[in-house]
Amino acid sequence: MTQPIGELWVYLSASPLLGLTVTLLAYQLAHSLYLRSGQHPLANPVLIAVAILAGLLWLTGTGYETYFAGAQFVHFLLGPATVALAVPLYTQFRRVRSMLLPISAGLLAGSATAIVSAVLIARLFDADLATQASLAPKSVTTPIAMGIAEKIGGLPSLTAVLVIFTGVLGAIIAGKVFAIARIGDPAIRGFSLGVASHGIGTARAFQIDEQTGAFAALAMGLNGLLTALLLPVIANWLFQ
Amino acid sequence: MLAALSLLLVCQLCGEVLVRWLALPVPGPVAGMLLLFLLLVLRRGPDEELRSTSQNLLKHLSLLFVPAGTGIVLHLDRVGEQWLALLLSLLVSTVLTLLVTAWVMHLCTRSKP
Numbered sequence: 001m002t003q004p005i006g007e008l009w010v011y012l013s014a015s016p017l018l019g020l021t022v023t024l025l026a027y028q029l030a031h032s033l034y035l036r037s038g039q040h041p042l043a044n045p046v047l048i049a050v051a052i053l054a055g056l057l058w059l060t061g062t063g064y065e066t067y068f069a070g071a072q073f074v075h076f077l078l079g080p081a082t083v084a085l086a087v088p089l090y091t092q093f094r095r096v097r098s099m100l101l102p103i104s105a106g107l108l109a110g111s112a113t114a115i116v117s118a119v120l121i122a123r124l125f126d127a128d129l130a131t132q133a134s135l136a137p138k139s140v141t142t143p144i145a146m147g148i149a150e151k152i153g154g155l156p157s158l159t160a161v162l163v164i165f166t167g168v169l170g171a172i173i174a175g176k177v178f179a180i181a182r183i184g185d186p187a188i189r190g191f192s193l194g195v196a197s198h199g200i201g202t203a204r205a206f207q208i209d210e211q212t213g214a215f216a217a218l219a220m221g222l223n224g225l226l227t228a229l230l231l232p233v234i235a236n237w238l239f240q
Numbered sequence: 241m242l243a244a245l246s247l248l249l250v251c252q253l254c255g256e257v258l259v260r261w262l263a264l265p266v267p268g269p270v271a272g273m274l275l276l277f278l279l280l281v282l283r284r285g286p287d288e289e290l291r292s293t294s295q296n297l298l299k300h301l302s303l304l305f306v307p308a309g310t311g312i313v314l315h316l317d318r319v320g321e322q323w324l325a326l327l328l329s330l331l332v333s334t335v336l337t338l339l340v341t342a343w344v345m346h347l348c349t350r351s352k353p
Contacts, residue, residue: 027303046302050309057313064314071307077297078304080248082269083255084294086276087286102348110341118333125325131318135329139337142308143267157311158318162330164309169334177335183342191345196337203301213298219341224270 013062019070026052039207041172046164046200078142078199085202085217092214095187103191107219110195111226112234114139119238133239134158137227138166141198144224152235167200174201186212194219244293251276 012018030048037043057067068075089096096103118135127135133154137145142163149159174193183189186209193201194216202220206213255272258264264271280286286294312319319326 023306024303027300027306031303044302046305046309049303049306050312053306053310054313057310064311067310068307071310074304075307079252079269079272080245081297081301081304083248083251083272083276084297086251086273086280087291087294088298089273089277090280090285099345099349102345105348106341106345109344110337113340114333114337117336118329121332122322122325122329125322125328127322127325127329131322131325135326138330138333141267141270142305143269147267155315158315160308161312161315161319162326164305166330166334167305168309169330170338173331173335174338177338178342181339181342183346185346185349188342188345188349192338192341195341196334199301200305203298206298206301221270221273225266228266 013060013066016070016073019067020073021070022053022056022067023049023071023074026056041175041204044168044171047168050164082141082199082221085221088206088210088214089218089221092211092218095211096215096218099187102188103218103222106188106191107195107222107226110192110219111139111223111230114196114223115227115231115234116238129153129239130155131158133235135162136235136238137231138162139196139198140224140227141220144228148228148231151232153239163198164200167197170197170201171204174204187215190215191219195223198223241289241293244290247290248272248276248294248297251279 026049027045030045030052033048034043034045053067057064115136118138119132122132122135130153133152134149136152136154137148137159140163142160145159145163146156149156170193174189174197178189183192190205190212193205198220202213202216205216252269252272254275255270256268259266259268259271
């Protein structure tokens, strides 16, 4: 009986069906744990799902490329989802327009802080240049960050991972940080989360309420734009 | 749902084309988001279908990051060697970014009449 099972595994591991199904199941399991924990930030569903999937790949000796052949269908939806952020943004536009000054100032300061502090801290602890360059765009959404990393001498696939862990970290600690710093305005909370933690921060912000989410979405889009324009210029100075 | 999903894809497609054509430094989906936003301004808001489709898509936004996050298996050696630098860099930089953004916005909001 072992022969058919072996053949079945050969078939399944080569088909995109398995990678896709496992991704959805791992996320649902992670999400139900998150809900059961009372939406505790530490039980972040992305973190748990990634841990489950990485464990499964390791246990079954499956390569990431094989897994991604299936998971790419989920990954692809990042594009339309980014476009869809225009809807909450439109709904909150009145508030956005009344806050043009704080938004521009906060964006510039936050974006520069995210880049420079990440690179300098990594350098202080002896990370090599490729790691430093991969860290620089960590606060912007995956596709933008990967494109920038490639331009400035980082490793795009490492950047994708760092981007996601930045998002998870931001989603976990933002509530505590805002409480200690006594930041209560949902617009400011949302915008800061979006600047620091892009889409995953935005996902967390939408769980709080729509206004927080819309400002996070706005920040994520603007920081993506600004970092894409700024970082290739700053990199000359930062990595000389 | 189908019409709304098509609209999202058309915006993304136009965004990709525009970005490549004009050699803009932004990714296609972000340009697509701006295009859809302009369309919503012209149309004075989304219809019910677009509103519910985008809400459903955004409700599970975190799921969409899972495949790229699992890419950590490609970098276990590097992460193992430089984990302290990576962890401290991500942690401290994220806290600083949150604080600096929020404080600057707070100051600018208060200074306005």
